[in-house]
Amino acid sequence: MAKPLRKDAQRNRDLLVAAARRLFAEKGLDVPLEEVARSAGVSIGTLYNRFPDRAELVGAVFADRVEATRLLAEEALARPRAWDGLVHFLEGVCALQAADRGYNDLAAGRGPRSPATERALADGYALMRRIVERARESGDLRPDLVLEDMVFVVWGHARTVEATAGIAPELWRRHLALLLDAFRAPAAHPLPVPPLTPEQARAALSSRCTP
Numbered sequence: 001m002a003k004p005l006r007k008d009a010q011r012n013r014d015l016l017v018a019a020a021r022r023l024f025a026e027k028g029l030d031v032p033l034e035e036v037a038r039s040a041g042v043s044i045g046t047l048y049n050r051f052p053d054r055a056e057l058v059g060a061v062f063a064d065r066v067e068a069t070r071l072l073a074e075e076a077l078a079r080p081r082a083w084d085g086l087v088h089f090l091e092g093v094c095a096l097q098a099a100d101r102g103y104n105d106l107a108a109g110r111g112p113r114s115p116a117t118e119r120a121l122a123d124g125y126a127l128m129r130r131i132v133e134r135a136r137e138s139g140d141l142r143p144d145l146v147l148e149d150m151v152f153v154v155w156g157h158a159r160t161v162e163a164t165a166g167i168a169p170e171l172w173r174r175h176l177a178l179l180l181d182a183f184r185a186p187a188a189h190p191l192p193v194p195p196l197t198p199e200q201a202r203a204a205l206s207s208r209c210t211p
Helices: 007-027 033-040 044-050 054-078 082-099 101-107 115-137 147-164 171-183 198-208
Strands: none
Touching: 007 033, 007 044, 007 054, 007 101, 033 044, 033 054, 054 082, 054 101, 054 115, 082 101, 082 115, 082 147, 082 171, 101 147, 115 147, 147 171, 147 198
């Protein structure tokens, strides 16, 4: 069991997390750590004492967002109609991305991930797989759509948010509505190539993560 931090150490940690949350939300995950320390009013040495690397800081900042995503998935699975659950989940995740540039980066596979973040995301993917399977089994979702196809929903949404946040911040809702219409079973036409395998999807996501 980890020892509790001294009051001054806990205060510095809280200041660093709050500063990083503000800066990541505004500028994305590539903000220099020196800027985070300066905004928190502490030295860069203090930052590294509390967070040995960027991945640990990112994990601390976005633990609540990752948990919110897990809760969205559980809410989606509790919806009586599977399609409504799928829509609820995608709208919720996309709203989280649109509200926070840093989380948008993390969701799109950019930026470092700590082991704790990786485990939390893996649990979330398991729930997402069930959301997709349930909607497919109900007959509402086109039968050839798999979880790995959702990777491109997140990536496409990330780029939409980046390009339009300062121009039309709600435009992502139109983008998502168009995608959802394409996901409906009545809209299905044969697809030209197979989806990524789970292994290929993991490799694609890993290629976007920076150390």
